[in-house]
Amino acid sequence: MLNVSQIIQKSSNIGTVKIALQMTPQDMWEMFTTVGFGQQPKIGFPGAVAGRVRPFKNWRPIEQATMSYGHGITVSLIQLAKAYMIFARDGDLIPLSFTKVAQPPAGQQVIARKTALEMRAMLESVVSPEGTAPQAQVPGYRVGGKTGTALKVIGGRYVNKYVASFVGFAPASNPRIIVAVMVDEPTAYGHYGGVVAAPVFAAITANALRAMNVAPDSTVTRIVIPDNPLQESL
Incomplete structure (x- = not known):
């Protein structure tokens, strides 16, 4: 039996479904x-797309279940x-902008600050040696995030x-940046997000934090990567 933190840390689809089906x-x-x-992002960029989320009135239970871990949207x-x-941002959501x-701008409080802090701690566990993304660790900084591995639809x-x-995001104690990495059709080192995308996140984040002169928030300077890292569910 996994608790919520372990469901996120180990990327358990079964656990995610059980949580999702408790929601309407x-x-x-x-x-x-x-x-x-x-919804199309309001960023004034012609390439921005809305993506697809079907109206909830048409959902079957199996569709709600699979959407909880990214299939069907x-x-x-x-x-x-x-x-x-x-x-x-402690539960706050502000509009995106490509300019400084x-x-x-004024934001919208989507979740409670307490919930956001709890989620940050859970997402930190993902990059631990017991999680799916130990290769996302950045020496000297606490980071948190989530892996993703999806089959393509063609x-x-x-x-x-x-x-x-x-x-x-990093540093986890007081986030300054969010870094998102996506690798389309990876051919080397496997296809899991924790193996393919997480190291790219770590490299970008380390350089960005240094460039921004963000003070370290961790005394850990040596990262530990297991010989057989945990792989997320598909």
Whole structure:
């Protein structure tokens, strides 16, 4: 029996489904749409796409179950990054922008600050040696995030090709950046997000934090990667 933290740490689809089915379809759909899934990002960029989230009234239980771990919906990388804002900003969600602003725009409190802090701690466990993304660790900094590995849809059906991802934030004690990495059809080192995308996240995050002169928030300078890291479910 896994608790919620372990479900996230070990990327358990079964555990995720059990949590999702305790929600009504409408509540789940409203959370998807609140964070921006199924809606075109208002960033003034012509390539931004809405993705796809079907109306909740048409959901069958099996569809609600599989959507909880990413099957049956489509989202862009920038939509995923925006969704993680609620964890990094203590539950607050602000509009996206490609230009620097003097003052952050007014946001929307999507989840309670206490919930956001609890989720940050759970997402930190994902990058531990016991999680699915130990290769996302950044020496000197606490980071958190989540792996993703999905089958691609081509011509309306799933094919034996993959998209690997890792989305995370740093420093976990007071997040300054969110980094989202997606690798389309990885061919080297396997196809899991924790193996393919997490190391890219670590490299980008380490360089970005140094460039921003962000003070370290961890005394750990040596990362530990198991010989056989845990792989997330598909």
